Amino acid sequence: MGRKVFWAILILALLALPPVTLALGQGFYIDLVRRIMIFAIAAVSLNLILGYGGLVSFGHAAYLGVGGYAVAIFAFYGVNNGFLQWGTAIGASALVALAIGAVSIRTSGVYFIMITLAFTQMLYYLGISIEEYGGDDGIRLKMRSQFPLLDLSDGLQFYYLVLGLMLLSVFVVHRLVNSRFGMVLRATRSNEARSRAIGFSPYMYRLTAFVIAGAMGGLAGALLVNQVNFLTPDYMHWTRSGEIMFMVILGGMGTSAGPVLGSFALLLLEDILSNWRDPRWIGEHWQVILGPLLVLSVLFFKRGLAGLFTRHE
Amino acid sequence: MSDALLAVNDLRKSFGALRASDGISFDVMPGETHAVIGPNGAGKTTFISQLAGNLRPDSGRITFAGEDITGLPAPRRARKGLARSFQITSVYPEFSALQNVALAVQAHAGHSFRFWRDARRDPALTGPAEKVLGEVGLKERIHVLAANLAHGEQRQLEVAMALATGPRLLLLDEPMAGMGIEESQRMITLLSSLKRKQTIILVEHDMDAVFRLADRISVLVYGRVIATGTPEEIRGNPEVRGAYLGEDA
Numbered sequence: 085m086g087r088k089v090f091w092a093i094l095i096l097a098l099l100a101l102p103p104v105t106l107a108l109g110q111g112f113y114i115d116l117v118r119r120i121m122i123f124a125i126a127a128v129s130l131n132l133i134l135g136y137g138g139l140v141s142f143g144h145a146a147y148l149g150v151g152g153y154a155v156a157i158f159a160f161y162g163v164n165n166g167f168l169q170w171g172t173a174i175g176a177s178a179l180v181a182l183a184i185g186a187v188s189i190r191t192s193g194v195y196f197i198m199i200t201l202a203f204t205q206m207l208y209y210l211g212i213s214i215e216e217y218g219g220d221d222g223i224r225l226k227m228r229s230q231f232p233l234l235d236l237s238d239g240l241q242f243y244y245l246v247l248g249l250m251l252l253s254v255f256v257v258h259r260l261v262n263s264r265f266g267m268v269l270r271a272t273r274s275n276e277a278r279s280r281a282i283g284f285s286p287y288m289y290r291l292t293a294f295v296i297a298g299a300m301g302g303l304a305g306a307l308l309v310n311q312v313n314f315l316t317p318d319y320m321h322w323t324r325s326g327e328i329m330f331m332v333i334l335g336g337m338g339t340s341a342g343p344v345l346g347s348f349a350l351l352l353l354e355d356i357l358s359n360w361r362d363p364r365w366i367g368e369h370w371q372v373i374l375g376p377l378l379v380l381s382v383l384f385f386k387r388g389l390a391g392l393f394t395r396h397e
Numbered sequence: 398m399s400d401a402l403l404a405v406n407d408l409r410k411s412f413g414a415l416r417a418s419d420g421i422s423f424d425v426m427p428g429e430t431h432a433v434i435g436p437n438g439a440g441k442t443t444f445i446s447q448l449a450g451n452l453r454p455d456s457g458r459i460t461f462a463g464e465d466i467t468g469l470p471a472p473r474r475a476r477k478g479l480a481r482s483f484q485i486t487s488v489y490p491e492f493s494a495l496q497n498v499a500l501a502v503q504a505h506a507g508h509s510f511r512f513w514r515d516a517r518r519d520p521a522l523t524g525p526a527e528k529v530l531g532e533v534g535l536k537e538r539i540h541v542l543a544a545n546l547a548h549g550e551q552r553q554l555e556v557a558m559a560l561a562t563g564p565r566l567l568l569l570d571e572p573m574a575g576m577g578i579e580e581s582q583r584m585i586t587l588l589s590s591l592k593r594k595q596t597i598i599l600v601e602h603d604m605d606a607v608f609r610l611a612d613r614i615s616v617l618v619y620g621r622v623i624a625t626g627t628p629e630e631i632r633g634n635p636e637v638r639g640a641y642l643g644e645d646a
Binding site for chain 2: 260264266267268271274275278280281283284289292
């Protein structure tokens with residue numbers, strides 16, 4: 085299947101999902117798929133640095149958290165303007181990514197993984213310690229972000245907005261990685277010594293990609309808070325970082341479709357297994373099934389799920 | 398000495414007790430092909446790494462086009478016109494030959510903080526890249542993934558990447574390494590075609606190639622240059638014969 089056909093089918097299916105599920109009386113799928121698409125945005129942004137940049141960041145949940153806090157703190161003080169909330173979410177995440185990236189991109193390999201993890205855990209514990217904003221319990225939102233001409237409390241409008249933003253993020257990353265900037269990023273992942281020898285200094289390119297990915301992660305965080313009307317420090321827990329990373333790896337690192345496929349596969353599977361009623365033990369211990377399935381899928385789909393759909397580029 | 402393109406003055410580098418570079422002085426005149434030979438363990442790789450900027454010398458000075466570059470990192474040296482190839486083939490395996498060379502062009506076409514236009518279809522990059530690939534004899538192979546090129550072709554590709562940066566000095570680290578006879582001959586022909594047009598430092602084990610290509614040869618033994626001269630002078634130098642050529646002859 086060509087990539088154009090793949091995207092056409094995916095987009096049509098996602099456009100058609102709300103009317104179809106409503107007609108069938110299965111409206112809760114809109115909520116589920118919206119949540120999946122929000123995580124897809126986070127996975128797409130991680131793919132920019134992990135898949136194309138070779139930067140194994142084990143702390144991408146940090147930006148979900150920062151984006152989430154930006155929205156929730158404004159809401160806490162009764163400021164519900166969406167542009168202000170989301171703009172701050174993106175800006176603050178970019179700044180946090182700049183700080184974390186400036187330090188961690190000087191390291192590589194296991195050190196890079198550990199230092200990004202450590203920074204994110206620091207933010208997680210910071211979130212827990214701030215009693216003002218609910219500490220462990222988090223903040224409940226009284227209302228979703230307010231935009232002119234758009235009502236996010238309407239599940240459908242919110243759904244199509246998230247769909248649009250997800251497709252936009254896929255497109256932006258696609259353009260980025262094929263631009264001169266992206267070629268430096270990908271080339272340097274492929275062979276850093278070679279890049280340096282022909283005259284590229286990788287640091288600033290990597291840091292820029294890290295900041296862009298952080299900003300997009302912040303947008304996903306702002307969306308996620310609106311999705312659940314609730315913020316907790318758990319957004320930034322390291323298992324969340326692992327989940328996003330897993331979406332990228334499962335779907336296919338360094339491909340356009342990979343992170344989207346990965347988010348759908350992982351979260352749908354999680355949803356199906358955890359709601360399993362017959363036999364009952366599956367629904368209760370669904371991780372026991374999910375774990376081995378994921379291990380098997382990584383073993384058999386070496387190029388990720390996207391490798392099943394696309395030929396060699 | 399003052400009109401040399403590259404001048405190395407009393408370069409020293411030790412690893413523990415091992416003096417890998419023990420006061421090397423060396424220069425390359427514009428337009429010449431200057432070969433560096435020496436037995437295994439003579440310190441050729443250490444010397445090359447310091448020239449390319451991958452290894453910081455303990456002391457000494459490297460001057461390139463009249464400018465002290467001793468403290469510059471590798472990418473800055475590359476942008477000043479010092480291009481290298483590697484002893485062990487170093488290309489971008491998952492990119493086509495054309496993309497490999499286009500990246501080298503791009504590295505010397507200003508900054509790469511350009512985020513939107515498709516670089517793969519940018520004639521400002523692919524045009525010069527195609528031209529260079531033609532020069533090194535890879536015209537028919539430009540769309541082949543570098544990983545799928547034969548070993549000899551990958552080495553040609555490396556030379557193409559170095560050339561595409563529009564270098565003032567080519568630093569070729571054993572370009573014939575691992576090649577069969579036929580591939581070596583092709584590489585020698587390629588390098589002969591570059592003579593005079595390019596200034597070249599050639600580090601090579603293949604004596605046949607060295608004596609055919611070099612204008613001058615420096616012999617490195619235990620981190621010191623024991624002799625520098627024309628191929629005839631080196632061939633007739635008793636010290637060199639004893640230290641090095643004698644082993645082969």
